[in-house]
């Protein structure tokens with residue numbers, strides 16, 4: 017038996033009949049673009065977060081682009097983001113003509129470091145070539161960024177705060193959604209995300225009606241309320257009705273799945289504490305959705321080879337920080353040179369994580385990892 021990294025078939029098995037009937041309903045009414053399921057899902061996403069409104073869109077990258085464009089951010093503007101994230105965060109900034117400024121992450125939590133952020137903002141402000149406009153915090157691996165602190169920084173420098181919650185939809189800080197602090201929160205329904213559909217999908221959430229209206233227009237070619245008129249250069253970025261129908265059934269079991277992921281993470285922690293460089297740290301008051309469960313180990317690459325040879329799939333997130341990648345290496349970075357990002361990228365490794373991890377399978381994964389660690393003489 018091959019151990020899966022993410023077990024989508026197990027989830028499908030659980031809700032197969034409901035998915036089939038949802039899909040059949042869409043085929044019957046035939047409203048494939050902005051059908052009733054899209055609005056129903058948007059309402060339920062807002063209800064799930066307990067704040068704001070949701071606007072469906074084509075993917076999590078477009079969600080960030082739409083939020084930035086709706087805030088009138090573009091050429092000449094600086095947007096601060098972590099380097100330790102998937103490239104799409106910086107890509108969204110660069111594709112609208114703004115400049116991503118790479119900031120370090122906190123060593124223990126992998127989320128935006130407020131000190132590194134202030135250094136970067138001060139440097140950009142002093143140079144006067146770009147206008148600081150926004151901060152994108154990433155809820156990496158499912159954990160909320162430190163929103164109470166980051167929103168103070170945003171207020172101090174009069175910057176917009178965006179939560180790139182592609183991995184963290186459903187995370188909480190002191191029981192609250194990131195949208196409680198952020199001006200916009202974006203998410204992705206890419207199949208492998210904690211809340212994924214069966215294709216590409218995404219959503220933007222905001223608390224402001226004007227921003228909502230601008231995003232709805234931008235996502236639909238910039239159309240205006242006057243028929244046939246388009247008031248801005250937008251995108252074709254809508255969430256398919258079929259994907260919304262699928263997501264409605266997945267959202268119904270999502271809270272339960274987050275709890276199961278949390279139990280699996282606790283179980284990993286109990287077995288790995290003291291045997292690795294670090295098990296995942298959680299900010300006080302944070303609830304993670306555990307998009308990834310990441311350890312740091314001394315000899316990461318050979319650890320991965322040896323554990324994979326035992327039949328356990330692993331992944332490194334992220335071995336090459338965005339600021340070191342070909343398309344991004346010429347963008348500015350914080351004056352601190354991102355030491356935590358560089359360090360984490362060398363030792364981090366992700367283990368299989370999903371809401372259907374059976375205890376016997378998890379024991380096999382743990383045994384394989386501990387065996388390799390002791391062979392390597394981890395020297396901890």
Ligand SMILES: *Cc1c(COP(=O)(O)O)cnc(C)c1O
Pocket residue numbers: 075076077078101102104105154180182183203204205206216217218
């Ligand atoms: C997946 C991801 C995105 C992009 O989402 P897509 O739906 O694939 O466009 C953006 N940011 C982060 C942090 C992600 O993990």
